[in-house]
Amino acid sequence: MREKLQGFFNRFISNDNGDITQTQRKQRGKLIVILVIVFLVLFILLRFTVNDETTEKERAEKIAGNFKLVDKDEMAKTNWIGSASEDMDLAKKKIDTLTTKNEKLEQELSKMQSILKDLVNEKEKQREEQTKFKNLPPPTPTSSNKLPDLNKVELDDLGRRELYTNFPKPNEGNNFGISQLGEIPQMSEDISVRYTSLEDSLAYINVAPKPEIQKQEAEKKPLHIIPTGSITRAVLLSGFDAPTMTQAKTNPLPILMRVIDTSILPNTWQYDIKDCFITAEGYGDLTSERAYIRTNTLACITDEGKHIEVNFAGSVAGEDGKTGLKGAVVTKQGALLARTLIAGFLQGVGNSFGQTNATTIVSGSGVTSTPTNQTATEAMRSGIFKGLSASAEKLADFYLKMADQISPVIEISAGREITITTTSRVELKTLEES
Numbered sequence: 001m002r003e004k005l006q007g008f009f010n011r012f013i014s015n016d017n018g019d020i021t022q023t024q025r026k027q028r029g030k031l032i033v034i035l036v037i038v039f040l041v042l043f044i045l046l047r048f049t050v051n052d053e054t055t056e057k058e059r060a061e062k063i064a065g066n067f068k069l070v071d072k073d074e075m076a077k078t079n080w081i082g083s084a085s086e087d088m089d090l091a092k093k094k095i096d097t098l099t100t101k102n103e104k105l106e107q108e109l110s111k112m113q114s115i116l117k118d119l120v121n122e123k124e125k126q127r128e129e130q131t132k133f134k135n136l137p138p139p140t141p142t143s144s145n146k147l148p149d150l151n152k153v154e155l156d157d158l159g160r161r162e163l164y165t166n167f168p169k170p171n172e173g174n175n176f177g178i179s180q181l182g183e184i185p186q187m188s189e190d191i192s193v194r195y196t197s198l199e200d201s202l203a204y205i206n207v208a209p210k211p212e213i214q215k216q217e218a219e220k221k222p223l224h225i226i227p228t229g230s231i232t233r234a235v236l237l238s239g240f241d242a243p244t245m246t247q248a249k250t251n252p253l254p255i256l257m258r259v260i261d262t263s264i265l266p267n268t269w270q271y272d273i274k275d276c277f278i279t280a281e282g283y284g285d286l287t288s289e290r291a292y293i294r295t296n297t298l299a300c301i302t303d304e305g306k307h308i309e310v311n312f313a314g315s316v317a318g319e320d321g322k323t324g325l326k327g328a329v330v331t332k333q334g335a336l337l338a339r340t341l342i343a344g345f346l347q348g349v350g351n352s353f354g355q356t357n358a359t360t361i362v363s364g365s366g367v368t369s370t371p372t373n374q375t376a377t378e379a380m381r382s383g384i385f386k387g388l389s390a391s392a393e394k395l396a397d398f399y400l401k402m403a404d405q406i407s408p409v410i411e412i413s414a415g416r417e418i419t420i421t422t423t424s425r426v427e428l429k430t431l432e433e434s
Contacts, residue, residue, distance in 0.1 A: 224428040226271055231264040232314070232420040234278060239414035242284030242291035242327065245407045252281035255293060257418065273428075276300040278312055278420070284410035290324035291410045292316075295420055298428075306430040314422040325416065331408035336399050343396035350389025 234257040242253065257278045262270045277300075282293035298312035318325040361368050 224271075226263055226273075226422060226426040226428070227266060228422055228425055229266060230271070230422045230426075232259055232273070232422070233261040234259050234418055234420055236412070236414050236416050236418065237277075239412050239416075240282060240291075241330070241409040241411050242282050243407060243409055244284040244286040248283040252283045255280040255282055257295075260417070273298070273300060276308075280316065282316075282412075284327070284408075285324070286329065286408055286410075288324065289326065289329050289410060290318075290322075291327050291412050292324045293418075298426065300428075302430065306432050308428055308430055310426060310428060311424075312422070312426055313424045314420045317419045317421065319417065321419075325412050325418065327410040327412045329408050330411050332406055333403050333408070336403040336406065340396045340399035340403070343392045343399060346392035347389045347396060350385040350387070350392060352385075 237256045237258055240253045240255055242248070257280060259273050259276045259278065262272045262274055265271055276298055278295050279297045279299075280293050280295040282291050284291045293316035295312050295314040295316065298308070298310055300308040302308065315323055316325065317323050320326065
């Protein structure tokens with residue numbers, strides 16, 4: 001085996017071919033093969049050494065244990081510090097509240113102790129007074145003429161004592177004065193001592209307790225108020241032709257509308273009066289070509305079936321945000337004036353053709369006109385034109401009067417959405433409560 005390897009090596013290294021170029025090529029190829037083999041050997045050796053080191057590390061970790069808890073993260077540290085500080089603040093607040101509560105309880109306890117001491121002292125005083133009254137000596141009888149003991153009170157027997165031993169007698173010598181009654185007996189002074197037992201003298205019986213007048217405070221019910229400046233969206237249920245005459249402001253036309261959304265109150269609050277009805281009044285202004293509306297009454301029915309009908313003062317704005325509703329101006333005065341013009345023209349034609357030929361004489365006494373002789377045809381023509389002139393004059397007056405009575409109106413159609421701004425406070429109360 002050794003000989004075979006040596007022969008292979010000699011053949012591999014030997015360059016005895018005679019051709020120099022071929023020999024150089026073989027040497028280069030052999031050199032490349034040798035370098036590749038050396039590289040592979042080194043790679044294998046390094047591989048095994050690295051594996052040995054990693055296996056040793058793994059073994060060491062298995063033996064000693066890898067106690068790495070978490071990766072290093074600065075955000076985690078800051079988050080933990082922030083949460084810990086918040087927890088500490090909460091704990092501090094809880095401790096402060098507990099200390100204040102403890103102080104209040106201690107104060108109340110001290111007050112209760114003082115009250116209890118006062119009650120104990122009063123009770124002891126009452127007991128001392130009762131013992132003093134019990135130690136008094138018993139009463140001694142003064143005479144044998146005593147009535148039976150009534151409620152432990154001894155009374156003298158007044159019925160057996162002779163009060164009037166020397167009753168006054170009339171005196172015969174004197175008919176007036178005190179001497180007529182005779183001699184006045186001398187009154188004897190009798191002293192008697194009475195004793196009353198004081199046992200249970202402070203006891204009493206509560207016969208009829210005094211009625212305690214309890215003040216029942218009226219329950220404060222929450223107020224339902226729509227303040228001034230609140231915004232409510234509504235839709236017109238009835239359209240109207242707003243008159244523009246000056247009398248229309250004093251006698252406006254009624255309007256009905258329905259709330260279609262919750263009212264917007266100040267500070268982004270809302271109040272639900274959706275589907276309630278609002279009545280209003282309006283008139284027109286020819287200068288601005290707008291109809292101005294003011295609300296009057298709000299009517300609702302609650303979920304419990306109670307009725308609400310309160311004053312609801314507010315102004316109405318249109319789609320453009322301006323006060324009043326823009327509308328189309330409708331007038332019929334032009335047609336009437338045209339008819340009046342035609343009637344006046346006919347009147348003038350009748351006057352011109354209705355005149356007859358006449359001779360006019362101007363003298364000192366005045367002006368006189370004498371009609372000339374006319375034929376029947378001329379007279380008929382003159383009468384027709386005069387009648388036409390008179391009737392045209394009457395017709396022109398009629399059209400003028402109609403034109404005076406007719407004024408332009410501003411047409412507002414139903415179904416338009418409007419915005420109501422309250423101009424005064426609205427307090428919602430049911431009719432049953434009021």
